[in-house]
Amino acid sequence: MSERLQELEDRTRFDPAEAEPRVLARWLDSGLFHAAPEGTAEQNYSIAIPPPNITGSLHMGHALNGSIQDTLIRYHRMSAAGSGSPAPQTKWILGTDHAGIATQAQVEKSLRKQGIDRHELGREEFTRRVWEWREHYGHTIVEQFKRLGASCDYEEERFTLDEDYHRAVVQVFVELYEQGCIYRDRYIVNWDPGTRSAISDLEVEEREETDTLYSIRYDLEGGGSVTIATVRPETLLADTAVAVNPHDERYRDLVGRTAVLPLVGRHLPVIADEYVKSDFGTGQLKVTPAHDPNDFEIGRRHELDQVSVVGEDGHMTAEAGERFAGLTVAAAQKAVVQALREEGRIVAEEPYRHSVPYSHRSGRRIEPLISLQWFMRMDELAAPAIEVVRSGAVRIVPDNHRRVYLEWMENIRPWCLSRQLWWGHRLPVYYCEVCGETHVAAEAPERCPSCGGDVRQDEDVLDTWFSSALWPFATLGWPKDTPELRAFYPTNVLSTARDILFLWVARMIMMGLRFTGRPPFQEVYIHSVIQAPDGRRMSKSLGTGIDPVHEIDKHGADAVRFGLLAMSSSQDVRYSAEKVQQGQALANKLFNATRFALLRIDDLNGNPARPGELASLPRTPTASTVEDRWILSRLRQVIADTAARIESYDFSHAALGLYDFVYAELCDWYLEIVKPRLAAATQTPDLELAATLLYILRATVALAHPIIPFVTEELWSYLRDGQDPDDREGLLAGARWPSVEGLKMDADAEIEMTRLIEAVTILRGWRNSVGARPGLIVAARLRAEGYESTGGALARLGRLELQDGDAGQIDGEAPIASVAIPGGTLEVLAADGLDLAAAEQRRAAAYAKLEGEIARVQGKLANAGFVEKAPADVVAGEREKLERLQGELEAL
RNA sequence: GGGCACGUAGCUCAGUGGGAGAGCGCUCGCUUCACACGCGAGAGGUCGGUGGUUCGAAACCACCCGUGCCCACCA
Numbered sequence: 009m010s011e012r013l014q015e016l017e018d019r020t021r022f023d024p025a026e027a028e029p030r031v032l033a034r035w036l037d038s039g040l041f042h043a044a045p046e047g048t049a050e051q052n053y054s055i056a057i058p059p060p061n062i063t064g065s066l067h068m069g070h071a072l073n074g075s076i077q078d079t080l081i082r083y084h085r086m087s088a089a090g091s092g093s094p095a096p097q098t099k100w101i102l103g104t105d106h107a108g109i110a111t112q113a114q115v116e117k118s119l120r121k122q123g124i125d126r127h128e129l130g131r132e133e134f135t136r137r138v139w140e141w142r143e144h145y146g147h148t149i150v151e152q153f154k155r156l157g158a159s160c161d162y163e164e165e166r167f168t169l170d171e172d173y174h175r176a177v178v179q180v181f182v183e184l185y186e187q188g189c190i191y192r193d194r195y196i197v198n199w200d201p202g203t204r205s206a207i208s209d210l211e212v213e214e215r216e217e218t219d220t221l222y223s224i225r226y227d228l229e230g231g232g233s234v235t236i237a238t239v240r241p242e243t244l245l246a247d248t249a250v251a252v253n254p255h256d257e258r259y260r261d262l263v264g265r266t267a268v269l270p271l272v273g274r275h276l277p278v279i280a281d282e283y284v285k286s287d288f289g290t291g292q293l294k295v296t297p298a299h300d301p302n303d304f305e306i307g308r309r310h311e312l313d314q315v316s317v318v319g320e321d322g323h324m325t326a327e328a329g330e331r332f333a334g335l336t337v338a339a340a341q342k343a344v345v346q347a348l349r350e351e352g353r354i355v356a357e358e359p360y361r362h363s364v365p366y367s368h369r370s371g372r373r374i375e376p377l378i379s380l381q382w383f384m385r386m387d388e389l390a391a392p393a394i395e396v397v398r399s400g401a402v403r404i405v406p407d408n409h410r411r412v413y414l415e416w417m418e419n420i421r422p423w424c425l426s427r428q429l430w431w432g433h434r435l436p437v438y439y440c441e442v443c444g445e446t447h448v449a450a451e452a453p454e455r456c457p458s459c460g461g462d463v464r465q466d467e468d469v470l471d472t473w474f475s476s477a478l479w480p481f482a483t484l485g486w487p488k489d490t491p492e493l494r495a496f497y498p499t500n501v502l503s504t505a506r507d508i509l510f511l512w513v514a515r516m517i518m519m520g521l522r523f524t525g526r527p528p529f530q531e532v533y534i535h536s537v538i539q540a541p542d543g544r545r546m547s548k549s550l551g552t553g554i555d556p557v558h559e560i561d562k563h564g565a566d567a568v569r570f571g572l573l574a575m576s577s578s579q580d581v582r583y584s585a586e587k588v589q590q591g592q593a594l595a596n597k598l599f600n601a602t603r604f605a606l607l608r609i610d611d612l613n614g615n616p617a618r619p620g621e622l623a624s625l626p627r628t629p630t631a632s633t634v635e636d637r638w639i640l641s642r643l644r645q646v647i648a649d650t651a652a653r654i655e656s657y658d659f660s661h662a663a664l665g666l667y668d669f670v671y672a673e674l675c676d677w678y679l680e681i682v683k684p685r686l687a688a689a690t691q692t693p694d695l696e697l698a699a700t701l702l703y704i705l706r707a708t709v710a711l712a713h714p715i716i717p718f719v720t721e722e723l724w725s726y727l728r729d730g731q732d733p734d735d736r737e738g739l740l741a742g743a744r745w746p747s748v749e750g751l752k753m754d755a756d757a758e759i760e761m762t763r764l765i766e767a768v769t770i771l772r773g774w775r776n777s778v779g780a781r782p783g784l785i786v787a788a789r790l791r792a793e794g795y796e797s798t799g800g801a802l803a804r805l806g807r808l809e810l811q812d813g814d815a816g817q818i819d820g821e822a823p824i825a826s827v828a829i830p831g832g833t834l835e836v837l838a839a840d841g842l843d844l845a846a847a848e849q850r851r852a853a854a855y856a857k858l859e860g861e862i863a864r865v866q867g868k869l870a871n872a873g874f875v876e877k878a879p880a881d882v883v884a885g886e887r888e889k890l891e892r893l894q895g896e897l898e899a900l
Numbered sequence: 901g902g903g904c905a906c907g908u909a910g911c912u913c914a915g916u917g918g919g920a921g922a923g924c925g926c927u928c929g930c931u932u933c934a935c936a937c938g939c940g941a942g943a944g945g946u947c948g949g950u951g952g953u954u955c956g957a958a959a960c961c962a963c964c965c966g967u968g969c970c971c972a973c974c975a
Contacts (some may be wrong), residue, residue, distance in 0.1 A: 214972090543968080582913090585914065664922075
C-alpha cells in the first residue's frame with residue numbers, strides 16, 4: 009500500500025477545516041482561475057461578478073450568488089477543458105465597488121470615533137484617508153470569496169475608482185452630455201439630511217406610518233375661507249398658492265381670489281389645477297412648490313414662487329421666519345401646530361395612515377426640496393434596452409421578472425446623477441469663475457476656453473450606480489479595444505438578486521447598448537433572497553443575520569455551497585441549516601465511499617506497492633454484471649441531469665439530484681452489492697471491477713465538483729491517473745466534465761435492479777416486523793421470476809440462505825411464512841424465534857391495501873369515460889397495473 | 901391603487917393532469933469488516949377553503965381566506 013493510501017485509511021471523515029485551506033492554496037498557485045484573453049466572447053464563457061462594496065463583508069446573499077456563479081464557472085471551465093485546441097477560456101471577472109455613500113459614511117464614522125470631522129481634514133485629505141481605509145479593509149470580502157471556493161480571476165481585480173475605470177466613466181459622462189442626455193437643473197429632489205446629499209428615486213424606501221392629518225382654515229381676502237388638509241403643517245410656511253380642481257363646481261368662484269397664509273400673512277393666489285382631486289378632503293389643496301414633488305409640478309405650470317423653508321441640514325431656514333428658523337423639522341411641526349391652535353385655525357385633527365419616504369442610505373426621513381443637480385434623461389437610452397428584453401436577446405430568468413423590468417423601463421424617469429459627497433467620481437464639469445460658463449470635458453481645462461478666466465471643478469460626485477452601469481465592459485479595458493474586451497464581452501450571464509434589477513441591471517443594459525452596441529449579457533438570472541429561518545429579513549440590525557463565514561468554519565465551504573444551492577428556488581426562501589447539514593453529510597459520504605473503494609481497489613489490484621498500476625487499468629469499463637450495467641446507466645442519467653439543471657439555473661435540483669445519486673444509488677445499493685466481489689477479489693485480482701469502480705468514482709467526483717469543489721478536489725488527488733492530457737495542473741478544477749459517451753442507457757438492467765431493490769426493501773420490512781436480528785440468517789426459497797442475475801444480491805442484502813427445492817416443501821417441511829415480492833413470493837422456511845403473529849398482521853395490512861388499490865383500478869377501468877377518453881397508453885398502463893396487483897394479491 | 905408570488909408531513913421545501921415525496925425532527929432495531937456527520941425499518945398528510953373544467957385535479961380556471969414582495973405623486 010502506498011504511503012498516501014495508508015494515510016487515507018486513517019481519515020475516517022472529511023475534515024473541511026484541515027483540507028480546504030490546502031486545496032485552496034493549490035488552486036491559487038495553479039493559475040487555473042486566470043483566463044487568457046484569447047479568442048472571442050462567442051467561444052468563451054464569462055461572468056462579471058456583481059462587485060461587492062469595499063465596506064462589506066460576506067453575507068448570505070453574496071454566499072448564495074457566489075455559489076451560483078462558481079458552479080456555473082466551474083461547470084463551464086470543465087466543459088471547455090478538452091473541447092478544442094486551444095480550449096475556450098472561462099473567466100469570472102472580479103472586482104469591488106467604491107460604493108460612494110456607504111464607504112464615505114463608514115470612514116466618517118471611524119474618523120468621528122477619533123474625534124475628527126471630515127470638514128476639518130478637507131476634501132483631499134479625507135479622500136486620501138478613504139483610500140487608506142480601502143487598502144486596509146477593502147479586501148475582506150475578496151478573501152471571503154476565496155474561502156467559499158469562488159474561482160474568480162484573482163489575478164485581475166478591478167475597482168470602480170481605478171484610473172482606467174475613471175477614464176471610462178468620464179468619457180461616458182462627456183458623451184452623454186454632448187448628446188444632450190445629461191443636463192443641470194434646479195429641480196425638486198429626494199434630499200437625505202442624513203448624508204446631506206440628493207439621492208435617486210430608487211434609493212428611497214416608503215414606509216407606512218400613522219400621522220396626524222390637520223385640517224387648517226386659511227382666510228380669504230374679502231371674506232370667506234378655504235380649508236386645506238396636511239400631514240406636514242410646518243411646510244405651510246412655504247405655501248405659495250391654494251389650488252382647486254377646475255371642474256369643481258363648488259369652488260368655481262374661488263379661482264382668482266386670494267388667500268392669506270396663516271402665521272405668515274403671505275398672499276396666496278387660488279388657482280385651478282387638474283391635479284387636485286375634488287373628492288379628497290375638502291377638495292382644496294395647499295401648494296408648496298419647494299417641498300412637495302407634486303406641488304413643484306403645479307408650481308411650474310402656474311409659475312408660482314418657490315419658498316424654501318427646510319434647509320439641507322434638516323432644519324428650518326431663515327425664510328421660515330424668526331419664530332421657526334433653526335428648529336428641526338419635527339420641532340417646527342409642533343411649534344406651527346401650537347401657533348395655529350392659538351389662532352384657532354385648526355378645524356380638525358385625525359389619525360392618518362400613509363406612506364412616508366425614508367433614505368435607504370441613512371435611514372433619515374427624506375425632505376423633498378429644490379436643489380441644483382445634474383440629471384440624465386433616460387427615455388432615449390431605455391428604448392433599445394426595452395427592445396432587447398422584449399425580443400429575447402436578453403433573457404430574464406425566471407421570466408416573471410421580465411414584465412416588471414419592461415414596465416419600469418417604459419415609465420422611466422430622469423435620473424439624478426449628482427451626489428454631494430467627496431468619495432466617488434467627481435463630475436468632469438468645470439465652471440468659469442469669470443464668465444460663469446460651464447465646460448464639460450474629459451481633461452480639465454486650465455483656463456476658461458471662452459474668456460481665459462480661472463475655472464473650478466464641480467464639487468459633486470456621481471451616483472455610484474453610474475459607474476457600476478459600465479461594469480461589464482469598463483472592467484475589460486473599454487473604451488480601448490482590448491483583447492480582454494474581445495474575448496469576454498458580452499458576458500454570458502449576470503446573476504444577481506432582485507433588489508438591484510432597476511438600480512443596476514437595467515442601467516447596465518442601457519449603457520452597454522449605448523456604448524458597445526451590444527447588451528452586456530445574454531441572460532439575467534435573478535436568484536432567491538435568503539430569509540432568516542423565521543421568515544424575517546436577514547439583517548444585522550434585527551439580529552437575524554447568519555454569517556456565512558461562520559457557517560463555513562463550522563461545516564465547510566462545500567456544505568454551505570450545497571446547502572445554499574439546495575435551498576434556492578425561483579422565489580425567496582428561508583435559511584435552512586438542515587440543507588447545509590445535508591451538504592456536509594454528502595461531502596463526508598463521498599469522501600468515505602471513495603476512500604473505501606480506493607483501499608479495496610488497492611487490494612483488487614493484486615499489488616500493494618505500485619501506484620502506477622491504477623493508470624494501466626482499462627479506461628472504459630466493460631460492465632458484465634447487472635449492477636455494473638445499472639450503475640453506469642444511472643451515472644449517465646445523473647451526468648445528463650446535472651448538466652441540464654446547471655445550464656437551466658435549476659441549482660436546487662442539481663444539488664439534490666447529486667445527493668440522491670451518491671447516497672441512494674451509489675452507496676446504498678451499488679457499493680453494498682459489490683462488497684462480496686470486493687472481498688473475493690482480495691484472493692484473485694479483479695481488474696474489471698477495479699476499472700469500473702474507478703471510472704464511476706472519477707465521473708461522480710468530477711460531476712459533483714462544480715457544487716462541492718473542495719472535497720472533490722481532495723479526492724481527485726487520489727483518483728487522478730496522470731495520463732489524461734486534459735488534466736491541467738493535476739487538478740480537478742482544470743479537468744473535464746464527465747462525458748456520457750460510452751455510457752449506455754440500460755433499460756433491462758434498470759428493470760432488474762428496480763425489482764431487486766423493491767424486493768430487498770420488502771424483505772427488510774418483513775424481517776423488522778418479525779423481529780429478525782441482522783445476525784439471523786433466514787432460510788428461504790425463491791418462488792419468483794426475474795431474479796436470475798440478482799438472486800445473490802437478494803440473499804446477501806436480505807440476509808437469506810436461499811435453498812433450492814420443490815414448491816411446498818423442503819426436507820419435508822412446509823414454509824412457515826411467505827413474503828410477496830415483485831414477480832412472486834419468497835417462502836420462508838424454518839426459523840426460530842420469529843414473531844410470526846406480527847408478520848401476519850403486516851401481511852393482512854398489505855393485503856387490505858392491495859385490495860383497496862385493486863378496487864380503485866378496477867373502478868377506473870369499469871368507467872366507460874376513462875376507457876374511451878383517456879390516452880391508450882394510460883389505459884394499458886392501468887390494465888397492466890391491475891394484473892400485477894392481482895398477481896401480488898395472489899402471492900399473499 | 902396596480903402588479904407578482906406563495907399556502908403540500910411537526911419544521912424547511914420538492915412535485916404542476918393519471919399510484920402523495922425529500923431533508924431534518926420523531927419511534928423502533930443495528931458497534932453488518934467505507935462512513936454513528938453511519939446503516940436498516942417505521943409512524944406522520946381531508947395537498948388553505950368553496951365552486952367549476954375534465955373520464956380523472958395537489959396540479960388547470962374562478963372566487964374567498966391567509967402570508968410575503970415589488971411598483972405607484974391623492975394632500
